Amino acid sequence: MDSPKREITKWSPGTPSYLQNPYPHLHDCLTNSPVQKGAFGEWVLFRYNDVKQILRSDDFLTADLSGFFESKEPVILKNTGQCPFLSKSTKKWLMYLDDDQHRSAHSLLEKVLDSFQLNAIVDSSLEVWFNSFFNQETADFSYIASVLPSLIFSELYQVESDDWRNFEKLKKVSHSLANSQDIFVSIKKYQEYNADAKWLFDTIRLDFEKRDLPDTALISRLKSCNEDMNTPFTDDELISIVIILFFAANETTVDTLTICIYEFLRNNELLDYILQADTKQINIFAEELFRFATPQQYTIRINKYPLEIDGTLIPANSRIFLCLSSANRDPAVFENPQTIVPNRSNNPHLSFGNGLHSCMGAKLARIELRSLLKPLAKILKNYRLDEESGIEWYQSIFMRGIKTLNAIHIN
Numbered sequence: 001m002d003s004p005k006r007e008i009t010k011w012s013p014g015t016p017s018y019l020q021n022p023y024p025h026l027h028d029c030l031t032n033s034p035v036q037k038g039a040f041g042e043w044v045l046f047r048y049n050d051v052k053q054i055l056r057s058d059d060f061l062t063a064d065l066s067g068f069f070e071s072k073e074p075v076i077l078k079n080t081g082q083c084p085f086l087s088k089s090t091k092k093w094l095m096y097l098d099d100d101q102h103r104s105a106h107s108l109l110e111k112v113l114d115s116f117q118l119n120a121i122v123d124s125s126l127e128v129w130f131n132s133f134f135n136q137e138t139a140d141f142s143y144i145a146s147v148l149p150s151l152i153f154s155e156l157y158q159v160e161s162d163d164w165r166n167f168e169k170l171k172k173v174s175h176s177l178a179n180s181q182d183i184f185v186s187i188k189k190y191q192e193y194n195a196d197a198k199w200l201f202d203t204i205r206l207d208f209e210k211r212d213l214p215d216t217a218l219i220s221r222l223k224s225c226n227e228d229m230n231t232p233f234t235d236d237e238l239i240s241i242v243i244i245l246f247f248a249a250n251e252t253t254v255d256t257l258t259i260c261i262y263e264f265l266r267n268n269e270l271l272d273y274i275l276q277a278d279t280k281q282i283n284i285f286a287e288e289l290f291r292f293a294t295p296q297q298y299t300i301r302i303n304k305y306p307l308e309i310d311g312t313l314i315p316a317n318s319r320i321f322l323c324l325s326s327a328n329r330d331p332a333v334f335e336n337p338q339t340i341v342p343n344r345s346n347n348p349h350l351s352f353g354n355g356l357h358s359c360m361g362a363k364l365a366r367i368e369l370r371s372l373l374k375p376l377a378k379i380l381k382n383y384r385l386d387e388e389s390g391i392e393w394y395q396s397i398f399m400r401g402i403k404t405l406n407a408i409h410i411n
Helices: 016-019 023-032 048-056 065-076 099-114 118-132 140-158 168-177 187-208 217-229 235-266 268-276 278-292 362-380
Strands: 035-037 043-045 061-063 137-139 298-303 307-309 311-312 320-323 383-387 391-393 404-408
Touching: 016 023, 023 320, 035 217, 043 048, 043 391, 048 187, 048 298, 065 187, 099 118, 099 217, 099 235, 118 362, 137 140, 140 168, 140 187, 140 217, 140 235, 140 362, 168 235, 187 217, 187 235, 217 235, 235 278, 235 362, 235 383, 235 404, 268 278, 268 362, 278 362
Parallel strands: 043 320
Antiparallel strands: 035 043, 061 298, 137 404, 298 320, 307 311, 383 404, 391 404
16 A cells, blocks of 8 residues: 655745745645755755754855845846945845854954943833833834834934934835845845945945044944954944844844734733733743744755755755744744743744854843833733734745734723
8 A cells, every 4th residue: 555645835935825924834844844945946944953953053154145145236236326235234244154254243243232231221212112102092013113123223323313213214224124135026126125225334334434423332332342353344344234233133123022012912911921920930931922923034054065854965055044933833842832822931942043143132132022021011901903904014034024013092
Protein backbone atom coordinates (compact mmCIF):
# COMPACT_ATOMS: atom_id res chain seq x y z
CA MET A 1 0.00 0.00 0.00
CA ASP A 2 1.41 3.40 -0.99
CA SER A 3 2.07 5.85 1.83
CA PRO A 4 0.02 9.07 1.59
CA LYS A 5 1.73 11.95 -0.15
CA ARG A 6 3.02 14.67 2.15
CA GLU A 7 0.96 17.84 1.90
CA ILE A 8 2.94 20.83 0.63
CA THR A 9 2.24 24.46 1.41
CA LYS A 10 3.95 26.89 -0.96
CA TRP A 11 5.11 30.12 0.67
CA SER A 12 2.96 32.89 -0.85
CA PRO A 13 3.60 36.16 1.02
CA GLY A 14 2.11 38.48 -1.62
CA THR A 15 -1.51 37.31 -1.40
CA PRO A 16 -4.24 39.57 0.09
CA SER A 17 -5.08 37.03 2.81
CA TYR A 18 -1.41 36.82 3.84
CA LEU A 19 -1.03 40.59 4.03
CA GLN A 20 -4.16 40.81 6.18
CA ASN A 21 -3.09 38.00 8.54
CA PRO A 22 0.03 35.95 7.71
CA TYR A 23 -0.17 33.54 10.63
CA PRO A 24 -2.53 30.83 9.29
CA HIS A 25 -0.38 30.55 6.17
CA LEU A 26 2.86 30.56 8.16
CA HIS A 27 1.49 27.83 10.41
CA ASP A 28 0.73 25.70 7.35
CA CYS A 29 4.23 26.32 5.98
CA LEU A 30 5.82 25.38 9.30
CA THR A 31 3.70 22.23 9.57
CA ASN A 32 3.84 21.02 5.97
CA SER A 33 6.87 22.60 4.30
CA PRO A 34 9.30 24.01 6.90
CA VAL A 35 12.18 24.13 4.40
CA GLN A 36 11.36 25.39 0.94
CA LYS A 37 12.59 27.33 -2.07
CA GLY A 38 10.80 30.55 -3.00
CA ALA A 39 9.82 31.91 -6.39
CA PHE A 40 13.00 33.96 -6.83
CA GLY A 41 15.51 31.32 -5.74
CA GLU A 42 15.53 32.29 -2.06
CA TRP A 43 15.20 29.62 0.63
CA VAL A 44 12.74 30.04 3.49
CA LEU A 45 12.93 28.42 6.94
CA PHE A 46 10.01 28.45 9.38
CA ARG A 47 10.91 26.28 12.40
CA TYR A 48 12.24 27.81 15.58
CA ASN A 49 15.24 25.51 15.97
CA ASP A 50 16.37 25.98 12.35
CA VAL A 51 16.06 29.77 12.59
CA LYS A 52 17.81 30.05 15.95
CA GLN A 53 20.67 27.77 14.94
CA ILE A 54 21.46 29.90 11.90
CA LEU A 55 21.17 33.18 13.84
CA ARG A 56 23.77 31.90 16.31
CA SER A 57 26.15 30.36 13.76
CA ASP A 58 29.34 31.92 12.37
CA ASP A 59 28.83 30.03 9.10
CA PHE A 60 26.40 32.62 7.76
CA LEU A 61 26.69 36.21 6.52
CA THR A 62 24.10 38.95 6.56
CA ALA A 63 22.55 40.19 3.32
CA ASP A 64 24.23 43.25 1.78
CA LEU A 65 21.24 45.61 1.61
CA SER A 66 23.32 48.64 0.68
CA GLY A 67 25.06 46.68 -2.07
CA PHE A 68 21.69 45.47 -3.34
CA PHE A 69 20.44 49.05 -3.65
CA GLU A 70 23.70 50.14 -5.24
CA SER A 71 23.40 47.48 -7.93
CA LYS A 72 19.75 48.31 -8.61
CA GLU A 73 19.92 52.11 -8.50
CA PRO A 74 21.05 52.61 -12.14
CA VAL A 75 17.73 51.00 -13.13
CA ILE A 76 15.57 52.20 -10.24
CA LEU A 77 16.56 55.87 -10.62
CA LYS A 78 17.19 55.97 -14.35
CA ASN A 79 16.01 59.22 -15.98
CA THR A 80 14.54 60.49 -12.69
CA GLY A 81 17.17 63.03 -11.71
CA GLN A 82 17.27 61.46 -8.25
CA CYS A 83 20.54 60.79 -6.49
CA PRO A 84 20.98 57.34 -4.90
CA PHE A 85 20.28 57.64 -1.19
CA LEU A 86 18.90 54.22 -0.23
CA SER A 87 22.37 52.70 -0.59
CA LYS A 88 24.03 55.59 1.30
CA SER A 89 21.43 55.56 4.07
CA THR A 90 21.80 51.82 4.70
CA LYS A 91 25.60 51.63 4.33
CA LYS A 92 26.27 51.05 8.05
CA TRP A 93 23.08 49.42 9.24
CA LEU A 94 24.32 46.96 11.84
CA MET A 95 22.01 44.09 10.86
CA TYR A 96 23.61 44.09 7.39
CA LEU A 97 27.26 44.22 8.47
CA ASP A 98 29.68 41.38 9.16
CA ASP A 99 33.07 40.78 10.81
CA ASP A 100 35.18 43.87 11.59
CA GLN A 101 32.64 46.29 10.14
CA HIS A 102 29.94 44.95 12.42
CA ARG A 103 32.19 44.85 15.48
CA SER A 104 33.30 48.46 14.98
CA ALA A 105 29.81 49.83 14.37
CA HIS A 106 28.34 47.77 17.23
CA SER A 107 31.01 48.92 19.71
CA LEU A 108 30.57 52.55 18.68
CA LEU A 109 26.79 52.59 18.99
CA GLU A 110 26.87 50.59 22.22
CA LYS A 111 29.24 53.11 23.80
CA VAL A 112 27.11 56.03 22.64
CA LEU A 113 23.85 54.56 23.92
CA ASP A 114 25.42 53.62 27.25
CA SER A 115 26.32 57.29 27.72
CA PHE A 116 22.63 58.25 27.89
CA GLN A 117 20.32 57.91 30.88
CA LEU A 118 17.78 55.87 28.95
CA ASN A 119 15.32 55.36 31.82
CA ALA A 120 15.10 59.11 32.45
CA ILE A 121 14.69 59.84 28.73
CA VAL A 122 11.87 57.31 28.43
CA ASP A 123 10.13 58.65 31.54
CA SER A 124 10.20 62.26 30.36
CA SER A 125 9.04 61.28 26.88
CA LEU A 126 6.19 59.21 28.27
CA GLU A 127 5.04 62.16 30.39
CA VAL A 128 4.80 64.37 27.29
CA TRP A 129 3.16 61.58 25.29
CA PHE A 130 0.45 60.79 27.81
CA ASN A 131 -0.29 64.45 28.56
CA SER A 132 -0.47 65.56 24.93
CA PHE A 133 -1.97 62.80 22.82
CA PHE A 134 -4.69 61.04 24.80
CA ASN A 135 -7.36 63.70 25.12
CA GLN A 136 -9.49 63.11 22.00
CA GLU A 137 -13.00 61.72 21.80
CA THR A 138 -11.84 59.64 18.85
CA ALA A 139 -8.25 58.54 18.50
CA ASP A 140 -6.09 56.95 15.82
CA PHE A 141 -3.80 54.92 18.03
CA SER A 142 -1.57 54.11 15.09
CA TYR A 143 -0.66 57.79 14.80
CA ILE A 144 -0.43 58.23 18.58
CA ALA A 145 1.91 55.24 18.84
CA SER A 146 4.13 56.69 16.10
CA VAL A 147 4.74 59.83 18.17
CA LEU A 148 6.35 58.14 21.19
CA PRO A 149 9.56 56.84 19.54
CA SER A 150 9.97 60.20 17.78
CA LEU A 151 9.82 61.93 21.18
CA ILE A 152 12.42 59.53 22.57
CA PHE A 153 14.68 59.90 19.54
CA SER A 154 14.44 63.70 19.85
CA GLU A 155 15.62 63.44 23.45
CA LEU A 156 18.68 61.54 22.23
CA TYR A 157 19.21 63.72 19.17
CA GLN A 158 18.89 67.09 20.98
CA VAL A 159 18.48 69.26 17.87
CA GLU A 160 15.71 71.83 18.06
CA SER A 161 14.04 71.75 14.66
CA ASP A 162 10.56 71.61 13.19
CA ASP A 163 11.71 68.60 11.16
CA TRP A 164 12.01 66.47 14.31
CA ARG A 165 8.53 67.52 15.50
CA ASN A 166 6.82 66.73 12.20
CA PHE A 167 5.52 63.40 13.45
CA GLU A 168 3.52 62.56 10.32
CA LYS A 169 6.60 63.11 8.15
CA LEU A 170 8.81 61.05 10.45
CA LYS A 171 6.27 58.22 10.45
CA LYS A 172 6.15 58.22 6.64
CA VAL A 173 9.94 58.27 6.26
CA SER A 174 10.42 55.47 8.78
CA HIS A 175 7.86 53.34 6.98
CA SER A 176 9.54 54.02 3.64
CA LEU A 177 12.81 52.69 5.04
CA ALA A 178 10.97 49.58 6.22
CA ASN A 179 9.19 49.00 2.92
CA SER A 180 12.37 49.48 0.90
CA GLN A 181 13.56 46.11 2.24
CA ASP A 182 10.45 44.24 1.11
CA ILE A 183 10.35 41.53 -1.53
CA PHE A 184 7.88 42.89 -4.07
CA VAL A 185 8.58 46.59 -4.62
CA SER A 186 7.83 48.46 -7.85
CA ILE A 187 10.31 50.88 -9.41
CA LYS A 188 7.91 53.75 -8.69
CA LYS A 189 7.80 52.82 -5.00
CA TYR A 190 11.59 52.51 -4.82
CA GLN A 191 11.84 56.03 -6.21
CA GLU A 192 9.43 57.28 -3.57
CA TYR A 193 11.36 55.52 -0.80
CA ASN A 194 14.63 56.93 -2.14
CA ALA A 195 13.17 60.46 -1.98
CA ASP A 196 12.27 59.94 1.69
CA ALA A 197 15.74 58.52 2.40
CA LYS A 198 17.26 61.59 0.73
CA TRP A 199 15.19 63.94 2.90
CA LEU A 200 16.31 62.17 6.07
CA PHE A 201 19.95 61.94 5.00
CA ASP A 202 20.09 65.63 4.02
CA THR A 203 18.34 66.71 7.22
CA ILE A 204 20.85 64.85 9.40
CA ARG A 205 23.78 66.05 7.27
CA LEU A 206 22.79 69.69 7.95
CA ASP A 207 22.75 68.92 11.66
CA PHE A 208 26.24 67.35 11.37
CA GLU A 209 27.51 70.69 10.07
CA LYS A 210 26.15 72.72 12.99
CA ARG A 211 28.77 74.15 15.34
CA ASP A 212 26.49 74.83 18.29
CA LEU A 213 25.30 71.32 19.11
CA PRO A 214 25.55 70.46 22.83
CA ASP A 215 28.20 67.92 23.81
CA THR A 216 25.40 65.67 25.05
CA ALA A 217 23.67 65.48 21.64
CA LEU A 218 23.68 62.18 19.77
CA ILE A 219 25.74 63.57 16.89
CA SER A 220 28.31 65.09 19.24
CA ARG A 221 28.67 61.84 21.16
CA LEU A 222 28.99 59.84 17.95
CA LYS A 223 31.74 62.09 16.63
CA SER A 224 33.58 62.09 19.95
CA CYS A 225 33.38 58.32 20.43
CA ASN A 226 34.38 57.76 16.80
CA GLU A 227 37.58 59.73 17.40
CA ASP A 228 38.30 58.21 20.81
CA MET A 229 37.85 54.65 19.55
CA ASN A 230 39.90 55.35 16.41
CA THR A 231 37.23 53.62 14.33
CA PRO A 232 37.03 55.92 12.26
CA PHE A 233 33.82 56.30 10.29
CA THR A 234 33.25 59.08 7.78
CA ASP A 235 30.45 61.57 8.38
CA ASP A 236 28.32 59.83 5.74
CA GLU A 237 28.80 56.52 7.55
CA LEU A 238 27.94 58.11 10.88
CA ILE A 239 24.79 59.53 9.29
CA SER A 240 23.88 56.00 8.22
CA ILE A 241 24.33 54.87 11.85
CA VAL A 242 22.05 57.70 13.02
CA ILE A 243 19.48 56.62 10.43
CA ILE A 244 19.42 53.01 11.58
CA LEU A 245 19.01 54.19 15.17
CA PHE A 246 16.11 56.41 14.04
CA PHE A 247 14.57 53.58 12.03
CA ALA A 248 14.96 50.94 14.74
CA ALA A 249 13.62 53.30 17.41
CA ASN A 250 10.59 54.12 15.27
CA GLU A 251 9.41 51.24 13.13
CA THR A 252 9.64 48.21 15.40
CA THR A 253 8.46 50.20 18.44
CA VAL A 254 5.43 51.60 16.62
CA ASP A 255 4.48 48.25 15.14
CA THR A 256 4.81 46.44 18.48
CA LEU A 257 2.85 49.12 20.30
CA THR A 258 -0.02 49.32 17.80
CA ILE A 259 -0.42 45.54 17.74
CA CYS A 260 -0.48 45.52 21.56
CA ILE A 261 -3.09 48.30 21.71
CA TYR A 262 -5.23 46.45 19.18
CA GLU A 263 -5.11 43.27 21.25
CA PHE A 264 -5.80 45.17 24.49
CA LEU A 265 -8.89 46.83 22.99
CA ARG A 266 -10.11 43.45 21.74
CA ASN A 267 -9.58 41.78 25.12
CA ASN A 268 -10.08 43.90 28.22
CA GLU A 269 -8.92 41.02 30.41
CA LEU A 270 -5.38 41.82 29.29
CA LEU A 271 -5.84 45.37 30.60
CA ASP A 272 -7.12 44.02 33.91
CA TYR A 273 -4.07 41.77 34.15
CA ILE A 274 -1.71 44.70 33.59
CA LEU A 275 -3.42 46.86 36.20
CA GLN A 276 -3.03 44.23 38.94
CA ALA A 277 0.44 43.01 37.88
CA ASP A 278 3.59 43.62 39.90
CA THR A 279 6.94 44.59 38.37
CA LYS A 280 8.07 41.02 37.73
CA GLN A 281 4.76 40.14 36.09
CA ILE A 282 4.94 43.25 33.89
CA ASN A 283 8.44 42.28 32.73
CA ILE A 284 7.29 38.74 31.87
CA PHE A 285 4.21 40.07 30.10
CA ALA A 286 6.31 42.52 28.05
CA GLU A 287 8.40 39.64 26.69
CA GLU A 288 5.22 37.84 25.69
CA LEU A 289 4.06 40.93 23.81
CA PHE A 290 7.37 41.12 21.94
CA ARG A 291 6.97 37.45 20.99
CA PHE A 292 3.39 37.82 19.87
CA ALA A 293 3.88 41.01 17.86
CA THR A 294 7.19 40.14 16.10
CA PRO A 295 7.11 43.31 13.95
CA GLN A 296 10.16 42.26 11.94
CA GLN A 297 8.78 39.14 10.32
CA TYR A 298 11.94 38.00 8.49
CA THR A 299 15.68 38.41 8.47
CA ILE A 300 18.10 37.18 5.81
CA ARG A 301 21.33 35.21 6.00
CA ILE A 302 23.78 33.92 3.35
CA ASN A 303 25.32 30.49 3.97
CA LYS A 304 29.09 30.26 3.42
CA TYR A 305 28.91 26.50 2.93
CA PRO A 306 26.35 23.99 1.60
CA LEU A 307 23.65 23.35 4.17
CA GLU A 308 21.45 20.28 4.55
CA ILE A 309 18.20 20.40 6.50
CA ASP A 310 15.75 17.47 6.54
CA GLY A 311 17.43 15.94 3.51
CA THR A 312 17.16 19.18 1.52
CA LEU A 313 20.48 20.58 0.27
CA ILE A 314 20.78 24.37 0.23
CA PRO A 315 23.78 25.37 -1.96
CA ALA A 316 26.45 27.70 -0.60
CA ASN A 317 25.87 31.44 -1.06
CA SER A 318 22.09 31.08 -1.04
CA ARG A 319 19.79 33.80 0.34
CA ILE A 320 17.98 32.24 3.29
CA PHE A 321 14.90 33.96 4.67
CA LEU A 322 14.53 33.21 8.37
CA CYS A 323 10.89 33.59 9.35
CA LEU A 324 11.07 35.06 12.85
CA SER A 325 7.29 35.37 13.10
CA SER A 326 6.80 31.67 12.36
CA ALA A 327 9.60 30.68 14.74
CA ASN A 328 8.01 32.75 17.52
CA ARG A 329 4.78 30.77 17.08
CA ASP A 330 6.30 27.32 16.72
CA PRO A 331 4.16 24.94 18.85
CA ALA A 332 7.23 22.77 19.44
CA VAL A 333 8.60 25.60 21.60
CA PHE A 334 5.61 27.72 22.68
CA GLU A 335 2.41 26.29 24.13
CA ASN A 336 -0.70 28.02 22.73
CA PRO A 337 1.55 30.01 20.38
CA GLN A 338 -1.27 31.95 18.67
CA THR A 339 -2.47 33.35 22.01
CA ILE A 340 -1.09 36.06 24.29
CA VAL A 341 -0.25 34.25 27.54
CA PRO A 342 0.58 37.03 30.05
CA ASN A 343 2.46 34.79 32.48
CA ARG A 344 4.47 32.82 29.88
CA SER A 345 7.66 32.47 31.94
CA ASN A 346 9.64 30.30 29.48
CA ASN A 347 9.80 32.62 26.50
CA PRO A 348 12.96 32.31 24.36
CA HIS A 349 11.48 34.41 21.55
CA LEU A 350 13.57 35.66 18.63
CA SER A 351 11.99 39.10 18.18
CA PHE A 352 15.36 40.74 18.88
CA GLY A 353 17.26 38.16 16.88
CA ASN A 354 19.90 36.02 18.55
CA GLY A 355 23.64 35.73 18.65
CA LEU A 356 26.08 38.32 17.31
CA HIS A 357 23.45 40.37 15.48
CA SER A 358 20.97 40.63 18.35
CA CYS A 359 19.11 43.93 18.23
CA MET A 360 21.05 46.86 19.68
CA GLY A 361 17.79 48.56 20.63
CA ALA A 362 16.46 45.69 22.74
CA LYS A 363 17.36 47.41 26.02
CA LEU A 364 15.58 50.61 25.06
CA ALA A 365 12.57 48.72 23.68
CA ARG A 366 12.19 46.81 26.95
CA ILE A 367 12.43 49.99 29.02
CA GLU A 368 9.74 51.62 26.89
CA LEU A 369 7.21 48.80 26.93
CA ARG A 370 7.67 47.94 30.60
CA SER A 371 7.30 51.61 31.58
CA LEU A 372 4.19 52.38 29.55
CA LEU A 373 2.01 49.32 30.13
CA LYS A 374 0.33 50.37 33.39
CA PRO A 375 -0.43 54.02 32.53
CA LEU A 376 -1.54 52.95 29.04
CA ALA A 377 -3.85 50.30 30.45
CA LYS A 378 -5.60 52.90 32.65
CA ILE A 379 -6.27 55.05 29.58
CA LEU A 380 -7.36 52.21 27.28
CA LYS A 381 -10.01 51.11 29.78
CA ASN A 382 -11.87 54.22 28.60
CA TYR A 383 -11.73 53.37 24.89
CA ARG A 384 -13.30 50.83 22.56
CA LEU A 385 -12.49 49.94 18.98
CA ASP A 386 -14.34 51.93 16.35
CA GLU A 387 -16.07 49.06 14.57
CA GLU A 388 -17.23 51.24 11.66
CA SER A 389 -13.80 52.51 10.58
CA GLY A 390 -12.19 49.16 11.36
CA ILE A 391 -8.49 48.42 11.30
CA GLU A 392 -6.11 48.74 8.36
CA TRP A 393 -2.87 46.76 8.22
CA TYR A 394 0.19 47.87 6.29
CA GLN A 395 0.59 45.88 3.09
CA SER A 396 4.18 44.78 3.67
CA ILE A 397 5.94 41.46 4.12
CA PHE A 398 9.13 42.08 6.09
CA MET A 399 7.45 44.27 8.70
CA ARG A 400 3.97 43.81 10.21
CA GLY A 401 2.16 46.82 11.59
CA ILE A 402 -1.14 48.66 11.70
CA LYS A 403 -1.70 51.67 9.45
CA THR A 404 -4.97 52.84 11.02
CA LEU A 405 -6.36 51.91 14.45
CA ASN A 406 -9.34 54.04 15.44
CA ALA A 407 -10.97 53.96 18.86
CA ILE A 408 -13.76 55.89 20.60
CA HIS A 409 -13.68 57.34 24.11
CA ILE A 410 -16.53 55.80 26.12
CA ASN A 411 -16.43 57.76 29.43
